Amino acid sequence: MIYVSRLEHFNAAHKLFNPNWSLAKNKEVFGPCANTNWHGHNYELIVTVKGKPDPDTGFVIDLKKLSTLIRTHIIEKVDHKNLNLDVSFMEDKLASTENLVVEFWKILEPRVREISNNIAALHSLKLYETPRNYVEYFGE
Numbered sequence: 001m002i003y004v005s006r007l008e009h010f011n012a013a014h015k016l017f018n019p020n021w022s023l024a025k026n027k028e029v030f031g032p033c034a035n036t037n038w039h040g041h042n043y044e045l046i047v048t049v050k051g052k053p054d055p056d057t058g059f060v061i062d063l064k065k066l067s068t069l070i071r072t073h074i075i076e077k078v079d080h081k082n083l084n085l086d087v088s089f090m091e092d093k094l095a096s097t098e099n100l101v102v103e104f105w106k107i108l109e110p111r112v113r114e115i116s117n118n119i120a121a122l123h124s125l126k127l128y129e130t131p132r133n134y135v136e137y138f139g140e
């Protein structure tokens with residue numbers, strides 16, 4: 001099994017805010033991340049796909065196609081956006097890195113199979129919110 005990865009980038013604004021709590025409790029739990037007027041991050045998304053190389057191409061997946069897929073279905077939806085206000089798949093969800101990566105998985109998983117003619121499968125997503133904070137998701 002070979003693991004093939006593509007790195008993409010976006011920046012976005014958000015705040016961590018639980019609408020069921022008071023502002024004071026949100027500030028206590030989330031600190032500056034609950035800032036009323038938002039804050040921003042430069043996110044890095046690493047998409048890893050697994051499979052066996054196609055004997056005709058030597059590719060598990062064409063990385064150009066994978067990049068186009070990620071850009072079309074994820075990056076264009078979130079880049080230079082407010083994750084709390086502008087992104088339909090984050091509606092009614094806390095804009096944490098964990099919740100983002102789960103929504104990204106739901107979007108990418110079936111499409112990776114489709115563009116690879118079922119040769120490849122999504123293996124993991126790694127999302128950096130800051131250079132020191134990241135989450136990984138394997139779809140379980």
Ligand SMILES: Nc1nc2c(c(=O)[nH]1)N=C([C@H](O)[C@H](O)COP(=O)(O)OP(=O)(O)OP(=O)(O)O)CN2
Pocket residue numbers: 016033095096097098129130131132133
């Ligand atoms: N489990 C999670 N914890 C936190 C998340 C998250 O998405 N999942 N998010 C945040 C804040 O949004 C943000 O990441 C915090 O930013 P910041 O404190 O600037 O990030 P760093 O830790 O990298 O900065 P330092 O300079 O190292 O303090 C908080 N928690």
